[in-house]
Amino acid sequence: MDLKDIQNLIKFVAKSGASEVKLETEDFKITIKTGSGEESTTYVQQVPVSTPMAPVMQAQPAAAPAPQEAAAPASSAEESKYITIKSPIIGTFYRKPSPDKPTFVEVGQDIKEGDVLCIIEAMKLFNEIESEVSGKVVKILVDDSSPVEFDQPLFLVDPS
Numbered sequence: 001m002d003l004k005d006i007q008n009l010i011k012f013v014a015k016s017g018a019s020e021v022k023l024e025t026e027d028f029k030i031t032i033k034t035g036s037g038e039e040s041t042t043y044v045q046q047v048p049v050s051t052p053m054a055p056v057m058q059a060q061p062a063a064a065p066a067p068q069e070a071a072a073p074a075s076s077a078e079e080s081k082y083i084t085i086k087s088p089i090i091g092t093f094y095r096k097p098s099p100d101k102p103t104f105v106e107v108g109q110d111i112k113e114g115d116v117l118c119i120i121e122a123m124k125l126f127n128e129i130e131s132e133v134s135g136k137v138v139k140i141l142v143d144d145s146s147p148v149e150f151d152q153p154l155f156l157v158d159p160s
Contacts, residue, residue, distance in 0.1 A: 006030065082156040083133050087148045091122035095144045103144075105155075109137050117155060120148060135159040 095103040112134040139156040
């Protein structure tokens with residue numbers, strides 16, 4: 001059972017009106033509890049399965065061209081003077097509040113602490129991400145409607 005199946009199961013339980021569902025297989029146990037006015041709570045317990053592991057073959061890394069390696073330290077040194085604003089959660093990154101509205105910020109725009117920079121959608125909840133610093137947006141590191149991970153850099157801001 002993968003994450004998508006678990007999410008579908010949670011939706012099914014929420015729609016069914018059941019207060020608790022337990023599902024147990026050889027590989028895992030899952031309990032989903034719902035209550036009036038409370039959020040759904042999901043517990044997943046992995047049960048170890050004894051299966052022999054196949055040997056893992058590792059591919060030989062390809063040699064990277066030398067010019068790219070020389071350019072990388074220069075750009076990271078340049079970027080070190082900027083403040084990186086990172087994603088506080090896993091979800092989908094959106095630059096605008098809705099498809100027909102303008103973006104929250106653009107490259108070159110001055111921002112101040114508390115300004116909304118983007119929205120990250122997680123489990124159908126839209127979380128406004130606010131600036132932690134004042135400055136100028138130097139670079140937007142993520143494309144609109146892209147998935148983001150926890151602690152993934154989103155923006156570079158020049159605080160000066």
